[in-house]
Every structure is written in structure tokens, then in C-alpha cells.
Amino acid sequence: MILHGYFRSTASWRVRIALGLKGLEAVQVAHHLRKGEQRAPAYLALNPQGLLPSLVTDDGAVLTQSLAIIEYLDELAPEPALLPAEPVLKAKVRAVAQAVACDIHPVQNLKVLQRLRELGLGEELVQAWASTTIEEGLDAVDRLLADQPGPFAFGDAPSLADLCIVPQLGNARRFGVELRWPRLLALEAACLELPAFQNAAPGQQPDAE
């Protein structure tokens, strides 16, 4: 398999964790987001959204959207499962993942922040846009987990929710957000004891700067 990604892309980071947990190998191809390499015609032919990541399967199928890719990997290699079998709990895990992947990340990503700059907003307002989005979003994620046992987001094993929260906490640090969520920091600590999470970190990638 080939994973098209970028070391700092939180969506690519989620998929790297999933590959590691499943013990699956993928060749990494890096596309430098700040240089706009994801908008190059060759990459757009692969992924018309011009977003990272994309996964090319062993059969040559091109998959896009990190959550869809991770659920595909979860079906390809069912152990360890990234979603619980019970339908209500499964829906809650997916909802937390989507609370990050739909409502935080796309609103604070590089593309949106660049549009704000193009509209003439100063750097302080742009950074505040990102940090407020992350703070409000993680406040809600923290409350969504209030009734769930630890040490992970949902009990005693990492799930799709952890795969989204850990990279988002990484982004929170980059934007100088005060990490006021002991529950989220605790699940991150539990995750970071696992090699799959350690090896997926941005600093461990071949394209890290």
C-alpha cells in the first residue's frame, strides 16, 4: 500500500496510527502542504479534493478521507478492532471521531487559515480563529467522554476516537492552546505508551522538518 501524506497533517497522522495498530505496512509518499504540493496536477488526478491523506491499496484502488480509510483498514485487518461491536457505543465512538474530523480540523486547517489571511485578517486574529475552534471543539469532545471509562477514550483499548483526539491535541499545542482537559491528556498518555502512536508522531516521519 502507498500512503500519500504529510508529517504534520493530522488526518494523515490518524491513518498512520491505524496502520501501526494493525501491523500493516505502507510506503509513505510525502506532499508538502505549505508548498502546495497537494495541488499539483499529478496528485489531483489521484485525489480531486487536493487533500491528504490518500491510500492506494495493493490492488491499486485509491481511497480518500481519513475516517473512510481507517474503517477500510479496520475491515481489512479486524484485530485490534477500532470500533466496538455494540451499535450504540459504535455510534458514540464515530461521533467523537467526527466531532474532531468534521467540526474542528476542517475549520482550523491550513486552507481555511490562508483564506482568512487573503481576506486581510491579521496574524493575531487568524491564530485566534484556530485556537478558539480547537478550544470549543475539544471542550465538547471532553464532555462527550464524561460518562466513558478510561484509560482510553472508550474503555480499555484505543478506538477511532483516540486516533482523532491524539493528533488534534498535537495541533492544539502547535497553536498554543492551553490544554485544560485532564481526561483528554490522560487518554493521550495511555495512547503514547503504544508503539503505534509513538511511531506515527509527526517528528518520526521521513519528511519531518
Add this chain to the structure above:
Amino acid sequence: MILHGYFRSTASWRVRIALGLKGLEAVQVAHHLRKGEQRAPAYLALNPQGLLPSLVTDDGAVLTQSLAIIEYLDELAPEPALLPAEPVLKAKVRAVAQAVACDIHPVQNLKVLQRLRELGLGEELVQAWASTTIEEGLDAVDRLLADQPGPFAFGDAPSLADLCIVPQLGNARRFGVELRWPRLLALEAACLELPAFQNAAPGQQPDAE
């Protein structure tokens, strides 16, 4: 079941279509987005994100995030299936749904547009933000479907992808976007022959204005 929604909310609209296709009944409780009713303490206790929709199951479980809710309904009432069984095709359907639900809708929703206004952007720029987001997003969705047979997004039955695209086309019209995608309009026409899509339209809801 109880569906907390709003007639114009495209995420609520997606769930209404799913309920209709499955022949499931839910009592609708409306929360007026423009009046901020989704931020009322009673609703925040139900859904800490303060977003619509939420679905309360017959057992009293509260589910959030439209895509997670729809996949729950798809498991609760498997026919007609909203996802294909084949893993690669399933991933592609989910990816198109997420291209709308992650990368278009949250970037052009009421909350983001209000933040832009609060930052002092004029109404023309705010509307252009929304319409550009929708245009670029639907351009990509259109290209993602280029190899897929119609009349629906993925072949001869509606899927999770159609449930996201049809409401997003409704939003595109509200923002005056030129609908330059014959393939998307054709799948919308196929969907609108089905009562579930007809009955889920904003104008058919009890809270429609």
C-alpha cells in the same frame, strides 16, 4: 425515537432521508438555529457540541453527528442498505459523504459565517466565502463520482453519499451557487423521485418558515 433538528439544517436533513428510506418513525423536535436555540442549556445537556441533529433512541441513548446516526440506523434497519458490502466501494461511498460532511458543510455553516461577520467582514465577502466553499467542494465530489455509474451517486440505489449530496445542493441554491454539475443534478433528480427524499425536504418540515 426523537430527532432533534431544524428544517434547514443539512445534517438533520440527511438523517430525515435515512429515517424515511428505512421506514422508521421519529418525533421531530425543532431547535431554531438562527435564534440560537441549539445553545440553550437543556439542549447542550443532550448534545455538548450544541449542533444539530441529535437522535434519542427508544432506549434513551443520545446519538450525535449525522453520519454516525445514519450508520446506526443502517445497522438497526439494514434494508435498504445505505452502504455497499464490498470494502473498497464502501470506503468510496463514505469518502464522498465525508467530502461533504467534513470539508464543505462545517466550513460554510451558520456558525462559521457568523464568526466572519463578527470579524468585520462585509456581507458580500461572507456570502462569497460560503459559495466558494460549496463550489470547490462540489467540484471535487463531482470528480470523485466520475467513474461511478448512475443514476444515483453509486449505481442503482441511493447510498450515504446521496444523503449528503442532495441537502448540500439545497444549500448551494440558497447561496446562489451556479449548479454546474450535470452528474450531481441527475442523481438529485433520481433521489427526488423517492418519497423519502421528497418528505425530508426543508419545506416539508413542521418548523419550516
